[in-house]
Amino acid sequence: MLVRPMAMKSEFDLIATYFAPLAKAEPGSFGLTDDAAVLPVSEGMDLVSTADCLVSGVHFLPYDPPETIALKLLAVNISDLASMGAAPRFFMLAAAFPRGIEESWIAAFADGLRAGQQKFGGCLVGGDTVSTDGPLTLTLTALGEVPKGQALRRSGANPGDQLYLSGTIGDAFLGLQVLQGKHAELQDAQRAALIERYRTPTPRTKLGAALRGLASACIDISDGLAADLKHLCEMSSTGAEVEVEKIPLSPEARSLVSKGRVEFQHLLSGGDDYELLFSVPKEKQVQLETLAVSIGCPVFNIGVVKETAEIIFKDGGEVVKFDRTGYRHF
């Protein structure tokens, strides 16, 4: 194939070359050639819809690899679907590309989307590409399906329900710090593991689906455990008590905390974890833990839902206070 050294493809050619192939699996996308897509929603299913916007320099680093930016864009949206118990089906992508972006960047970004669709499921069905004088800005709307009436909500937790977390937290926050030049004392493989959590989170789709009928409330952790626990409790009109020593940390995070290189509370507020935080009635705990083993997803019982509307962290029986509650956009 000839290389086009100067001219960027037109919007139409870009879509045809890089994005239309991603839409092949869904006939209703019409190969991205029509005004809109026609989506066949399955009988007996509710459609679940979420959208996230990622801005270069805010939600990812300008020099993050395009493949991982694509994976993260898919993952953060699919994580929202997972927290409702829904599986991904359709994606709409709106990309505002900075003028002068390299075509090879767009090609690599599309490769990342393809890899993400293969890994997580779902299919691109439409969207928009425009040019901007500002930073790269990517919006994905993800549509998923859940059996009618079975979507998980943030609002169903009851006092006495047990609080669970699906994996370790704080790693994405530490991964960002590694990319900013911190934690040079860690081994290469450890730094790489943290960077991977930051760049390519894995949405808990399988667990989310398994929690239907089991969890009383569920949320995915994007703003940090402390902030998202607050959201879940506010929507459920409850409080919670969390035992700090039960919060799972990766070996890397544990090592950095124990050496005083990072404050524990920053792991609670760093965000970008994309683990599921959920509540389960006591009588369903055994069923949950058995199911979690069978699908190979770790779950950790970190505390309990309380009636009084406050969130208490306890360490060795003592109440501890943290002042930061999460990332605020404004």
Next chain:
Amino acid sequence: MLVRPMAMKSEFDLIATYFAPLAKAEPGSFGLTDDAAVLPVSEGMDLVSTADCLVSGVHFLPYDPPETIALKLLAVNISDLASMGAAPRFFMLAAAFPRGIEESWIAAFADGLRAGQQKFGGCLVGGDTVSTDGPLTLTLTALGEVPKGQALRRSGANPGDQLYLSGTIGDAFLGLQVLQGKHAELQDAQRAALIERYRTPTPRTKLGAALRGLASACIDISDGLAADLKHLCEMSSTGAEVEVEKIPLSPEARSLVSKGRVEFQHLLSGGDDYELLFSVPKEKQVQLETLAVSIGCPVFNIGVVKETAEIIFKDGGEVVKFDRTGYRHF
């Protein structure tokens, strides 16, 4: 209520104050308080999905009123639904607000969205608000419904079908020119009419729905009549012959063309018209024209679909050539 003179509300407060009230009509939006929305798709309907991204300085002027930017954002998406014969139901809004944006701007923008929902139908059900160092960037995903299997497509035109247009073209292009200081010789009311076409296009939802089962192909004109006719013909594997004198112009556009203030071909390529261009089999012409009168929507028979894959414009029987075919993003 106290005025907060310095601090911008948090992302959560902004959503609660300005956007959640727009989501009230749809219980499945959960008041924008959950990870995703659960959308009840009606039985017997296909879901139609489209997304458009508008960037300040590219798709609207930085000093356009926030209310009209909101209306345009809704209108350009609903126009895509209309061209498929679908009625709007759900909107997802992703807004990247420049740091330091006035809260009053956001309030006025939300007022515009409210006015648009009342005018066009549909309901906000979710989205994302983030901050950006770049220009204001707004992405809307619009979901509509159409009876199963009845969506209009670009691809169904057949040789001999008559080509129709739903209203005058070029006015939005002239409206932008007026905002750029041109056409000062027009009267105030004329300039205002052109600006209105640019800032607040009206999607042809009623006509789109009426065309189901009547039109063989349909597209909405966003890139200009010449370019979008080309898209329709390419997707239908046909050509077309258009009689230039039958293309409807507003009194303002006609006056500017006749005085040589604007070239006719720029009206064909200016874009942003958001009229419907569609083809109708000859035997359904009477039915179409009767229906158009009954719903109060003007339609104009501007030409005919041809077998040969070329688009010919004729003026008084003579073939005329235009060199620009539409707005290219890159």
